[in-house]
Amino acid sequence: MIVVTGATGNVGRALVDRLVAHGEPVRALTRDPRRARLPERAEVVRLDPGDPAAPFRGATRLFLYVQGAGDRMGDFLAAARDAGVRHVVLLSSGIIQEGADETHPIHVMHATVERQVRDSGLAWTFLRPNAFATNALQWRAQIRAGDTVRGVFANALTAPIHEDDIAAVAERALLDGGHEGAVHRLTGPEAVTTAEQVAALGRALVRPLRFAEIPPHEAGPDLFPHVPQDALEGFLKTIGGLVGTEPEITGTVEEITGSPARTFSRWAEDHADDFRD
Template sequence: MIVVTGATGNVGRALVSQLVADGHPLRALTRDPSRAALPAGAEAVRADLADTTGLPALFTGATSLFINLSAVGDHTPALLAAAIPAGVRRVVLLSSGAVEDGADENSPIVAHHLAPERAVQASGAQWTLLRPNAFATNSLQWAPQIRSGDVVRGPFAGARTAPIHEADIAAVAARALVDDGHHTAIYRLTGPDILTTAEQIQAIGTALGRELRFDEVPREDVGADLFPHVPPQMLETILDAFAAAVTAETEVTTTVGQVTGRPALTFAHWAADHVADFQRPTA
């Protein structure tokens, strides 16, 4: 039995779908199973991670665990304390590419991911760390603007990343959860192509059959309204990362292909998969 946290998120839902399609017994943890809309074959279970007394029951019969830090966060140690005694022997953690050799441990983003990484490594289970860089789904932040017009406003049009499709992150996670040979592996994950922010907007426009334009906003004029999904205390850190991405060398890895046996999906593929998220509402 594989337990998946964050099962209704972008990566979690893709992972659940892949594992179920491959016939693996799966327990999907979610706040509200009645609204999870997960594929048949997934056992959707309500999980309140703050209720430590109820955690051991979530792992009855489980041997593997996927931890998505965006869903679990500070509850990682408690989750591990319940999972390992219950019989979980393999843990795959979705961390962040911000964690790397020489990274500033005082950085809020690094610190947020590094502590759970260390907890997983010290858990006694076989462990694998996934460190993706830019998620292609970050472009969903522009969806409200694209649905309402053909001009997208934001900072750093020239910021360069290699966005990764959530299905590729899920595919690597699936292999690490199911196959032997991934213990102590730290996988840095990216998409196959380097694009600027403006080029990503153009690619979304192509998928929609529209001509979209990116209108660069000076950093000093950027407010929380452009990044409503980012905690206010993290906004400056995010903007620093965007600024650095304009001139820094962009990392591109071949890890997806090496682990899964197929090439990583392009951003154009991702945009085509997400057309519905950007379409204008019909009257």
């Protein structure tokens, strides 16, 4: 049995779909099973912080979303270990790297959970993706409303990764041997600017879309709903640092899965319906 936290999130849902499609037993954790709409063959279980051992009975492997246990991560990992889980694959962040600002709130959050996993006594694998292609969903309301997307740093360069490529690596790390103690840095296959991402969405939608750059001080939570308010200033500073800087690009997805990482244009095609009314 494989337990998947964050099962209704972008990566977690893709992982559940993959495991179910290959006949693997999956227990998907969610705070509201009635609204999960996950595959029928997945065992959908309500995440109950008051009973951390319940999800792990009969399970041996765990896919862990960094916020999957809230502020009770230590208890959650201990319960998993005591119930028989032996290996945890953690979805961490590419922000953790040599020379990083260790005071950055996102760095602190992920580094803290990585340390807890290391100290848990479980075998572990860390996945550290850089920019998620799904961050483009922040423009959904603007694209549904018109042909102009307002945002910061039109020329910021990233190599966004498709969530299903992260899930594909997680699947192999859970099912194959040899990933224990490994840290896998994950990226998409090519560098694209913010403005180029918007243009790619326009091509997928067969609509001309334009990116309109605004000053960072005018950017609020309405533009970045996926970023905690207390982390927004640091997040904007990080994005600004991407202008004129070539992003890290790894071949890890292909090395582990045998298939090359998908481009942002492919992601836009896969998600075009998410931007339509």
